[in-house]
Amino acid sequence: MNAPLLELSNVSTFYGAVQALRNVNLAVYEGEIVALIGANGAGKSTLLMTVCGNPHPRHGSVFYAGEEITGLPTYRIMRRGIAQAPEGRRIFPRMTVRENLLIGAQAGDPEAAEGQLPYVLELFPRLAERLDQRGGTLSGGEQQMLAIARALMAGPRLLLLDEPSLGLAPLVTRQIFTAIRALNQERGLTVLLVEQNAYQALRLAHRAYVLVNGMITMQGPAAELLGRPEIRAAYLEGGM
């Protein structure tokens, strides 16, 4: 295999004295969808944010496209082609949908951004109908679509998604997962997906990691993890 697009090597991240990630090793290859599953508080969001440099890891290194990005300021990391739709969506509530989208493209190449707007509106037609509505007035599902669309506006190579299905109706979740699959298959977008909805995530992903208390405890092809009894017991029974 080639070198991974994203690689975390022995990464430990702290909040003050609290250790949130313990010697995490993780790799995402170009063209893959990788799922990261784990219970509440396991450190999934911290892992995505550590990739983005907020917070920086205390030990270990993060590599992107063959270059070390550990310690770079967040905006420099993001300008290299990483985008995140973060936990809680973080839509700008007092900006219109259009402005939320435009600001996603602002730091990047203006020409690439130009072509990106029709594409994301085609992907999420519901946003096209609401371009002049304020972000804060959208429903939860629409906000999630906007968060993903905003992340796509910069034309990233790697998309980080933090619990995109959280709090959404099953039908909306399905629409969003369909869009993620389309992005991956049609555009070759590489995706690192954090989910508490483990069943759906494992069905969508090629490979997966399981995070427990800041440590990676299992990893492998998603289909294989889906069949393991310990996964079923911890993350799937009663779920779905």
Add this chain to the structure above:
Amino acid sequence: MNHGGSILAYALQQLINGVTLGMIYGLIAVGYTMVYGIIGMINFAHGDVFMIGAFLSLIALVGLAAIGVTAVPLALAMALLFAAAISALYGWAIERVAYRPLRGSFRLAPLISAIGMSITLENYVQVVQGARVKPLMPLIPGGITLMNQNGFAVRLGWLQMLIVLVTLLVLAIFTWLVTRTPLGRAMRACEQDLKMTALLGIDVDRTISLTFVIGAALAAVAGFMFLLYYGSIDFFIGFIAGVKAFTAAVLGGIGSLPGAVLGGLLIGLIETFWSAYFSVQYKDVAAFSILAIALIFLPTGLLGRAEVEKV
């Protein structure tokens, strides 16, 4: 007060004077409210940037006269640009030196630093310019008489018109910048969610720097007009004007740009009417009583919004 039967004329004159003064306060208030909106701190040194803008205007006008630039409109335009540009540099430097190193430390730290910066700037100007009041001869005399009632003439000075027009023009440019340009979008994004803005690849530090630069330039425009209007300045004018502009920002709803302008107008009008009908000595008391009342009954100001999304 001897205005006999000319009650209406007298009131109209106060309205004109109050709006003129309110424009100056409004321009300063915008700087307070912008910085507060983005990084949640009161930049107490902002009034002193206004004062420095007034001094730079005076220095430029005197210098231009000395080198033979006698055309008044040209001299005024050059002095205004000079004051705005150098004040913008001050704004940039103040943020870099006094506030940025403290970002992420405890909440009161930048506030204390701002008070220190304010005292530093006042003392600096007092030392290099002297403590005495500096006069400027009237450069734009005259005006028009709007009406005459029982011997009371309502005057609208050319200078008053200029102040109102320049303020409206500057505010129009500023509004366009904030609502229509990528920089303005980045500023509004920072105001709503700093962390998310950085996640979109936007250099948040640079955006904050530019906010200080723009706020300082607006304060310098206000300082320039203050100098022309009152014809005298000293190192302390930034304190009182700063507190009043801050009051204006709070009254309008801190964080709200239209609120800052509205608050500035109200403070200017209250102060002017109070001086005209009650007592000049207590005009500042009147203005600050408004602040206290606003904080009690309207904690989010006239156009402010309750903080709901900030966790």
